[in-house]
Structures are given as C-alpha cells and as structure tokens.
Amino acid sequence: MTNMKVKASLHLHSHEDSEDSSIVDYTLFELIDRAAASGFKVIASTCHEKNAVRPEHIDYAKRKGVLLLSGVELSIEGYRHVLVLNCGSAADGLGAFEDLRLFKTEHPEIFVIAPHPNHGMRHSLSLKKLEKNSDLIDAVEHSWFYSRFFNPNLKTEDFCRSHRLPFIATADAHVFDYFDIDYAVLEIEQLTPRAVFSAIRAGQFKNFTRPKKNLELTGFFVYVIYKKLRSIFRLRKR
Numbered sequence: 582m583t584n585m586k587v588k589a590s591l592h593l594h595s596h597e598d599s600e601d602s603s604i605v606d607y608t609l610f611e612l613i614d615r616a617a618a619s620g621f622k623v624i625a626s627t628c629h630e631k632n633a634v635r636p637e638h639i640d641y642a643k644r645k646g647v648l649l650l651s652g653v654e655l656s657i658e659g660y661r662h663v664l665v666l667n668c669g670s671a672a673d674g675l676g677a678f679e680d681l682r683l684f685k686t687e688h689p690e691i692f693v694i695a696p697h698p699n700h701g702m703r704h705s706l707s708l709k710k711l712e713k714n715s716d717l718i719d720a721v722e723h724s725w726f727y728s729r730f731f732n733p734n735l736k737t738e739d740f741c742r743s744h745r746l747p748f749i750a751t752a753d754a755h756v757f758d759y760f761d762i763d764y765a766v767l768e769i770e771q772l773t774p775r776a777v778f779s780a781i782r783a784g785q786f787k788n789f790t791r792p793k794k795n796l797e798l799t800g801f802f803v804y805v806i807y808k809k810l811r812s813i814f815r816l817r818k819r
Contacts (some may be wrong), residue, residue: 584768584785587622589777590760591650592664592696592722592751595626597633603812605755608619609638617645619761623777625650632670648772654696657681662704664694664722667774678714685717685775692778693717696753697724699733699740720747720781725763729792733760747781750788756804759797763790 595609607615609626617622624647626634626767634651642649652666655675663681665672668691669683675681685691693720698706711718721741739747754760768785769776780786 584770587761587767587772588620588764589623589767589786590616590752590754590764591622591623591625591652591666591667591694591749592654593624593683593760594626594654594753594755595633597626599630599631600629601755604808607757609633610641613638613642613645613649613743614756615760616642617647621647621764623648623650623767625652627652627654627664629654630656632668633671634669648707648774648777650774655681656704657742659709660704661706662696663706663717664696665728666694667690667778678717682717690767690774692719692774692781694720694722694751696722696751697726698722699737700724700726701733708736710741712744715744715746718746719778720749722753723748723750723763723788723790724757725751725790725793726798727792728795728798730795731798732792746779747784747786748788749781749786750790754775756801759801762793763788769812 594601594605595612596604597609632651632653633639639649640779650666651669653672655663657663658677670716692710695706695711698711699708738748750763752760752763765788767780769780
C-alpha cells in the first residue's frame with residue numbers, strides 16, 4: 582500500500598473548552614470547517630479537562646474528509662498539562678501520573694503527548710518531570726510559542742533526540758490567526774488513528790513551523806488578557 586502525506590495538527594482548542602471558552606470564539610464545527618479549507622486531514626480536539634468531541638462532530642469531519650481525534654488536555658499533579666488523544670471521555674478527570682499510567686495500560690489505543698514542555702510556565706512539564714514519566718509519553722510537542730531570541734524548543738529537541746521520542750509541531754490554537762503556522766505532515770498508509778500514531782512513533786513526519794515575531798507573541802498575550810477581562814466584566818454585570 583502506498584503511503585499518503587497528510588497535514589495534521591494534534592493540539593487544538595474550541596469554544597466548547599470549559600477553561601478557555603472566553604478566549605476561543607469558534608466552535609468545533611467551525612474548527613473542522615477551517616481545517617478542511619486549510620488542507621488538514623487529521624486534527625485533534627484537546628479541550629481542557631473534558632473531551633468535547635461528539636459523534637456528530639466525527640461524522641461532520643468525515644464528510645469533510647477530515648479525521649477528527651477526540652482528546653483532552655489534562656492537568657496532572659499541580660496543573661502540569663498532558664495531552665491524551667483517541668480517548669473519548671474516558672480520560673476526563675485523570676489527575677495523577679499513576680492514574681494516567683494505569684489508564685494507558687487499560688487503553689493501549691490512546692496516544693500521549695507532552696505539550697509545551699520546558700517553557701517555564703506553571704502548566705508546562707519540566708524536562709526533569711518529563712524524563713521521570715517518559716514511559717508514559719508517546720511524543721513531545723514542538724511548541725508554537727518561540728522566537729529567534731526565545732526558544733525553549735531547542736533544549737526539548739535535544740531531550741527528544743537523546744530519549745528517542747518523536748518531536749512534533751502543533752498549533753495549540755486558540756485563534757485562527759495561528760492555526761496554519763505550526764503543524765506536521767505525516768506519511769500514513771490510511772486515515773485511521775492507529776496509522777497516524779504508528780507514523781509518529783516511527784518518525785514518518787515533517788514539521789512545518791517558523792519563529793514568531795515579538796509582536797505576534799505579545800499580541801497573543803494582549804488578546805488573551807483582553808478576552809478574559811471582558812468575560813469577567815460581563816459576568817459582573819449580570
């Protein structure tokens with residue numbers, strides 16, 4: 582069977598996200614539309630703490646020629662983020678590495694990604710924590726958040742190389758402006774979760790990414806603060 586090359590983004594948020602609904606304006610259906618229009622064949626919905634994907638989302642994506650993977654961005658042991666893909670709602674609420682370790686043993690079909698590690702934020706895994714739990718990790722995220730002068734991805738890439746872990750670019754998208762800048766192109770045999778994960782584990786992908794300008798990074802922070810403050814003011818007026 583001849584492999585096909587597909588555009589993939591495995592860390593995406595939508596308005597259904599209980600934590601980031603005040604930031605993200607587009608729904609999961611609108612995200613699927615944008616993905617299809619941008620040539621993506623594989624996307625993962627990774628809302629915080631709870632899976633947002635429903636059968637109607639999967640069916641809609643399939644009609645658009647897109648494989649939609651269910652997923653969740655969990656806060657593990659002190660708000661350290663971990664992505665769990667292909668899990669439905671079964672992984673919702675897992676809060677410790679040992680819980681996730683047991684869950685993965687019982688659900689070998691899932692795929693675990695360490696997002697934005699080594700970025701010095703309270704929700705990022707340190708490389709030390711990542712190494713301690715490397716048996717859980719199937720791949721590590723090449724974070725979109727970097728510039729020519731600030732790039733924690735460099736040390737993370739060295740870590741992945743020494744630990745033989747795939748290092749894959751994702752968008753971690755909260756706004757469409759950043760959706761189509763950071764992604765991977767996978768070489769897969771068929772459009773299934775198993776084929777996608779097998780290709781990543783085998784290193785059969787190429788990252789597409791670029792350093793962000795300082796204005797882009799600053800602009801994102803300003804946008805997030807504005808949206809959160811706006812949401813707070815709206816709640817106070819009720």
